[in-house]
Amino acid sequence: MNHRVPDFQEVEDDFSIPTSSGLSNSRPRRPAIGEEEIMELLWQNGQVVAQTQKSSKKAAIGDGCETVITAEQREIRPGGEEEPTQQHLFMQEDEMASWLQYPLDVSSFDRDLYADFLYSAPPPSTPPITALAPPRSVVDIRPAAPPVQVPPRIQNFLHISRIPTRLRNESGIPMSGVAAGTTNARSLTVVESNETPVLGQVSHTVEDSKVNVPGRNVESGPLVEAGEVAVGPAEFTVTSSPSCSGASFSSGGDRRPPESVAEDRKRKGREAGYSELPKEDTEFQATDIKPQAHGSTLTKKSRAAEVHNLSERRRRDRINEKMKALQELIPRCNKSDKASMLDEAIEYLKSLQLQVQMMMSMGCGMVPMMYPGMQQYMPVMGMGMGLGMGMDMSMNRPMMPYPSMLPGSALPNPAAAHMSACFPMPAFHLPPVSVTDPSRIQASNQTDPTSNSAVSHNPNQPQMQNFNEPYQQFLGPRQAQPPLPQNQTVVQSISKQPSNRKDIGNT
């Protein structure tokens, strides 16, 4: 999980960087040899920092791109202000060498990166798109434009997509059904682009080694759900080229790119709100009209509108494929309706959180014990240590204490000290849940007072979340435990949830 969650953030950071610092961002570490002492170039947080090797080891152990400032680093940095830049250049050269295999136009790289970012931007941001239009409009206006001009563009997109794939190669998480779905979605866009004459030939020249774009017929076979869109009107704008390049990898069999392209689109898609689902039908109608405009006159307005339509459609496709992926994850989800599926997703997610939290608190200590004054919430302890989930810890919701006391046991004994051992409590924030039916968990505190004493006593006690009945369906055959007979004083000292507790008055 450590590699999983930060993966997105890390990649997003990486992509926010290139706009400012050019190429040299995809290599986190690069040893630079040539100094008297062994200096390592470390790419930390957007700047190249030269470190001695031993300090670099600390950085290696630590966290991905966080700045690990050591003494040597401090000395080096102010002292060698020129050196980082020099090594920066050096790094660039190395990177250039690796890029050389691709006929890449470096100068247009940044521009294309911007283009990628802005392509599926929301309508209000059409000015940037039109600003970008100059390199694109040339292609747009003249369909028979010299193919020479277009291939570099397409290749640039190829590389843009390649960056994420390279970055993501480490964390390979199998995407079983999702890959198929996304691959289909990508191939769909490939099919789209092939409709256009320009991109068609370009794709032939450039990508035939990588993409079986000519074999799109092969791929369009499984494109069941995307059938209608694929056959749709000839999409003309170059905006499909990024998707084309994205598809190149997906069809190449790489499992990461579908997600990487999704990453691209996620980052690019800084749209506001969610207002596109109802517009599906209007989209189709609009695109039916457009080709006529193209046949006769290519007005700027129609082009912009078409760009908008395309971007909207792409965004919609993205959302749809994510919904499918989500549907696959949710067990026993037979809803085809989006809203109901989202409802189920929300419920399932809540139940999962509950369950994980339960298991966590159960599994760490042996005994979930109750402690007087337990109405405090868990502190920010062991924030991410056990899980590394990277989630924040604030459980700002009153939790039910565990019943723990067996009659005859001393009160402070059940100090849920054990829990501190497992204090990587689920570090996620659970939304306020209406406590309807508290199900108690039996626990015996007789196991080991030794363990209790051994474990460091924790002032703030973990509190258990009540299960919610609605989620029982997800959690399986979980029976509500009969509450233990509790020590009276303990019971009274704890501020309870307003819900009905079975055992409040029993003592």
Added chain:
Amino acid sequence: MSSRRSRSRQSGVTRISDDQMADLVYKLQQLLPEIRHRRSDKVSAAKILQETCNYIRNLHREVDNLSGRLAELLESTDGESAEAAVIRSLLV
């Protein structure tokens, strides 16, 4: 909930109002620990869905891990104790 949804079917797609989707997406966003604090107008639905999928996968993994640990715990304890019962109840 069904009252919110208009049932007019066009081309096989149920008309769901924007508000509904926005509401659901917002709820999801609240559940996701990472995105929760971001401004809602900034985060796209696709991103939220993606994060949800990832989060669910993470939770699945957690559940598996914890189940393993609980199973170990169960073995270590005597099978009669109350906590063993608890653990068993957890292991679905």
